[in-house]
Amino acid sequence: MIYKRKLSTENRGIGMTSQGTRDRLVQRLREEGIKDERVLKAMTQVPRHKFVDEALSSRAYENTALPIGQSQTISQPWIVARMTEAILDGGKPQKVLEVGTGSGYQAAVLAHLVPKVFTLERIDELLKLARRRFHGLRLNNIYARYADGHVGWPSQAPFGGIMVTAAAKVVPQELLDQLAVGGQLVAPVERGGMQRLLAIRRTEDGFEENDLGAVIFVPLLSGL
Ligand code: SAH
16 A cells, blocks of 8 residues: 555655645746646646756745756746747647757656657756656657757758757857748847847748847857
8 A cells, every 4th residue: 555655646746846836836837927828737747856856856846947967957947938838839839849958847848738849968968867757757759869959950850849948149040940931949049248038930031030038048058
């Protein structure tokens, strides 16, 4: 009996990692302007505490970024929600490319919402941990690769959505080239000494840019 109970609480979590704690975070995101119920539902389903070190799991449902090692961070839940909302805006892409797998949390949220998620990471240790989490949660629609995200994933292009989760000085042209017409690329970009979250839609004749506000991300680096 005790063994059975242990199994059933494993994914739901207890105390600070319980479903109730997760639901409260999602309620807060709703109050802070996240409107897309599909995104909010996905975020009630993904156990964020599984994407951080166990020592930090009691803080996993605070609305803050947290360290994940290698000087990198798992993004703040509100930002994950906002970027996911932007990617789904105007339709439901079949394939989404993420640059910067990090903990894997953002990819896991996307995996609940679109058929296929492709994600690139330039730090092998982080990629290995993320892959283990995807496997543990049976997220079989995430394809993760060790690569410099500047080049994208040409063999899988075009993508209905592209999300960059590290700040670039300029949006890499290769990524814009891999965006489908009608699709959106969402990325933090350095502008005038700060970072702005941009949503760039590809149209029949070019690209349309929308500024979603100020953000703080780790930098998009080059090379492996
Ligand atoms: N999406 C992540 C947040 C990642 S933080 C999450 O949900 O946890 C940004 C990540 O981008 C870091 O892991 C960093 O190593 C990675 N990164 C930075 N430059 C990159 C590049 N050129 N290609 C691929 N990944 C990159």
